[in-house]
Amino acid sequence: MDLRPLLTESEAKILFIVADGLGGIDSGGRGTELEAARTPNLDRLASQGATGLTYPVAPGITPGSGPGHMALFGYDPVEHNIGRGVLTALGIDFDLEPGDVAARGNFCTLDSDGVVTDRRAGRIDSREGARLVRMLKEIRLDDVEVYVEPVKEHRFLLVLRPKTQALGARVDDTDPHRIGTPPREPRAQEEKSQQTARAVSEFVAQAREILAQEEPANMVLLRGFAQLPQLASLRESYGLDGCALAGYPMYRGIARLLGMKVVDCGPDLDSEINALKTAWPHHDFLFLHFKETDSRGEDGDFDGKVAAIEKLDRAIPRMIELQPDVIVVTGDHSTPSALASHSWHPVPVLLNANTCRVDGVVGFGETACAGGGLGHLPAKHLMTLALAHAGHLRKFGA
Amino acid sequence: MDLRPLLTESEAKILFIVADGLGGIDSGGRGTELEAARTPNLDRLASQGATGLTYPVAPGITPGSGPGHMALFGYDPVEHNIGRGVLTALGIDFDLEPGDVAARGNFCTLDSDGVVTDRRAGRIDSREGARLVRMLKEIRLDDVEVYVEPVKEHRFLLVLRPKTQALGARVDDTDPHRIGTPPREPRAQEEKSQQTARAVSEFVAQAREILAQEEPANMVLLRGFAQLPQLASLRESYGLDGCALAGYPMYRGIARLLGMKVVDCGPDLDSEINALKTAWPHHDFLFLHFKETDSRGEDGDFDGKVAAIEKLDRAIPRMIELQPDVIVVTGDHSTPSALASHSWHPVPVLLNANTCRVDGVVGFGETACAGGGLGHLPAKHLMTLALAHAGHLRKFGA
The missing domain is CATH 3.40.720.10 (Alkaline Phosphatase, subunit A)
Structure with a gap:
């Protein structure tokens, strides 16, 4: 009450x-x-x-x-x-701003057919996770600032910060939450989140390219897109x-x-x-x-x-x-x-x-x-x- | 949740x-x-x-x-x-179909002025109840199939099954829930239940005629009109x-x-x-x-x-x-x-x-x-x- x-x-x-x-x-x-x-x-x-x-x-x-x-x-x-993305940001003291879209990331393993074989890439250690995050920090997107930060082991934080147009956070997980299937498309659940979905899609494509030769973590999975609650x-x-x-x-x-x-x-x-x-x-x-x-x-x-x-x-x-x-x-x-x-x-x-x-x-x-x-x-x-x-x-x- | x-x-x-x-x-x-x-x-x-x-x-x-x-x-x-009608049907293993309207019936006693003097007709035994139900099974209605089944003592089940037009179940009880007053009209509470109310009204009229010379159960009371829930x-x-x-x-x-x-x-x-x-x-x-x-x-x-x-x-x-x-x-x-x-x-x-x-x-x-x-x-x-x-x-x- x-x-x-x-x-x-x-x-x-x-x-x-x-x-x-x-x-x-x-x-x-x-x-x-x-x-x-x-x-x-x-x-x-x-x-x-x-x-x-x-x-x-x-x-x-x-x-x-x-x-x-x-x-x-x-x-x-x-x-x-x-949302999980916001809690992940809070958990590493990342200074999330209103309007930012945060997601929890996992490094994962894909086989040669692009199918997820391990959602946590064998739980790679934090040092390896941090090294891969440094590689992802090179990613640049149009109209959106990107932040990638290591968390622990295979986990990382992704934050998208709008430059011009406001971003929605209602985007489907790319994490399929099970193995034996490819990562999902980051589909927007509403008009307002279309630009977010496009940015996520572009981020994922660049990450895949950057990580292609890595082993066992050759891809990322994202889930829990969220913004600071009111x-x-x-x-x-x-x-x-x-x-x-x-x-x-x-x-x-x-x-x-x-x-x-x-x-x-x-x-x-x-x-x-x-x-x-x-x-x-x-x-x-x-x-x-x-x-x-x-x-x-x-x-x-x-x-x-x-x-x-x-x-x-x-x-x-x-x-x-x-x-x-x-x-x-x-x-x-x-x-x-x-x-x-x-x-x-x-x-x-x-x-x-x-x-x-x-x-x-x-x-x-x-x-x-x-x-x-x-x-x-x-x-x-x-x-x-x-x-x-x-x-x-x-x-x-x- | x-x-x-x-x-x-x-x-x-x-x-x-x-x-x-x-x-x-x-x-x-x-x-x-x-x-x-x-x-x-x-x-x-x-x-x-x-x-x-x-x-x-x-x-x-x-x-x-x-x-x-x-x-x-x-x-x-x-x-x-x-609804009570549905539970009554379940209680005797009646094979209720989606769209059926079920009601719980009582045999009751009316005096010569048409006033309810006993809502359960002296709790007639199950054998007598079954005999009266067999009489009611003769009832036929336009556009609606009728099923009457004995339950126990003075209780029975009425089921109306639509032939063409869908039936609503929002119909008032004919049971006045007290003695000293006549049975109520089966009033529809919504447009969609008008046809049901008309069918119930016709069923009750025929039942009254069929049971007129019986004693002590010379009338029926209906309550709890209901359909299978989703x-x-x-x-x-x-x-x-x-x-x-x-x-x-x-x-x-x-x-x-x-x-x-x-x-x-x-x-x-x-x-x-x-x-x-x-x-x-x-x-x-x-x-x-x-x-x-x-x-x-x-x-x-x-x-x-x-x-x-x-x-x-x-x-x-x-x-x-x-x-x-x-x-x-x-x-x-x-x-x-x-x-x-x-x-x-x-x-x-x-x-x-x-x-x-x-x-x-x-x-x-x-x-x-x-x-x-x-x-x-x-x-x-x-x-x-x-x-x-x-x-x-x-x-x-x-």
Whole structure:
């Protein structure tokens, strides 16, 4: 619902601590990673607060990082699904401008008949990827500026920037999403995207020529053509002056899209907390992003994820001493190490504030949170709950 | 949400075991029927899986069998409400064709002033109902074929099949839904249904003449005019090749509407399980319907319902030995024997799969499920959850 008519002044400060991929599942009888971890500080926050489980998108849906974070910031993640091209640009700190069309690229392998035999060219390493990107940087197109940037391994970013005429982004993927078939034509889905499709077509033709003698990566596949979305900022939506402490580019990028101040800091928790302390007096919504929980989950490393959670727990007192009025600790999705990937399982959350209804849950873990006082709720409601506990929202109706 | 963009190949098989009217309420301090029953096999599935409570339509809404099953198959039961006439046809295995208009009929009693004094003609028995239906089969109409079929007691099915011009189904009930007033005119709600209304009017006039000397059933009341809905099949919606093992016609009919293969089998659990074993290799979504729990609930027979649940429990090992990747056990609604009818109480559900987050619930019962890891959720999400646990869904967003 539109909260703007309900917004009211408050000095209260809200701290969102987002442990990426926090949720897990049991494997080996030790409970989830969060349950197996020794977390006295998180347990104390939970026992003096309210807990629950969230679904970032919907029950059974596995969220990408984009939807996961959009939901945490109170934006419906289906309505505001940020395109893959844009997220790729955000992920490498590329300074995307309004009107730019961004796409995610893969180096791939074609056989002599022009059929895709490997969509990732054997997952060539990042060094090789960067070398090929340097070759593609030679490509010039009429009326459109071209940017090609390496991402990781076989991945790269393509950005088309209009010189004269505006570009649409509704262009079909050239990636056929399966092997045994040639790359697809970049067909425009609307009149406004015709010029984009022509430019993409020309880019692909030149890339094919440039890469013809390379091996195993002799072609490119493009997908997720997208432009910067029009999003109301946190200030417009909630009257909040937001600030992001996030070491990884993609999360910084999403925060920037929502008008948050993005502080330069390293990717490690200590750097982020130091930056948090510096930023603290100047903002009323602070978002700290902790990546390691997701990384260890993606690695399939149960003990590593447990250790990451314990590291976060040890850092909690340094954040509490800033005396946030509302603390939310949660994740943007689950990443069970047993699955070594994002998953659909609902995400544990704790909310701690003086105005909480304490719910009798005494430890921070998935099983305990399933019976918590916040219930099982769409993650997009967390922001409303935080605003309410911070005294930022008036009564609705008389 | 539309799952089609997220579908991905998986070999995993999903088994839905639907105990009709499963949910109950306590009466006499023994807990619900499910809680009073000895169910070691269901308890084991629950303790190694995830549990919750579902509401098929919405909190407080008592579902009919149609909405209850549509929700289980992931279709919003309000958006896709199958008309009563169609469900009546499905319930007696009548081979309804697209374009047919079906209605549910009651034999009723009129007094000498033409006022309805009993909407069910004293609930005449099925034999008497069938005799009267045979009389109505004499009715002929211009431009429309007429089918009249007995259902049970005072109930019958009317089907109008167009010969030339298409028929609409938006016609008011002739059933006034109360006594002390004459039957209503079958008024068309739109131009396209004018011919239907005229045909119904002529049918009713002839029926009144034919039945004039009968007692107590001397007239008919019609309601729920409807046509076969346009529904995406399970294959279109989820890429699933579905198969229904259901002894009762209505459930077979609903399954057929959704493009499932419907196997011929008797109405008893043993026949259904034998058919399940035969069908198993050829499908990836298998729906087994168990009717007795609802029947005993409708009878107001607590012990009978307990015995039905125990019978289902004893059959569980024979289904597990097929090694389904995802097992869902639930009901389409609650039928507490204390109320002897369908009810609005949420329905216990267990989901068992290797990819489950086990939730600490150790027995399958309503009270335990209320604290389960699936939470309290609309039943239409169960299909998404089953697909997720079966590896049929890709990540949403990047």
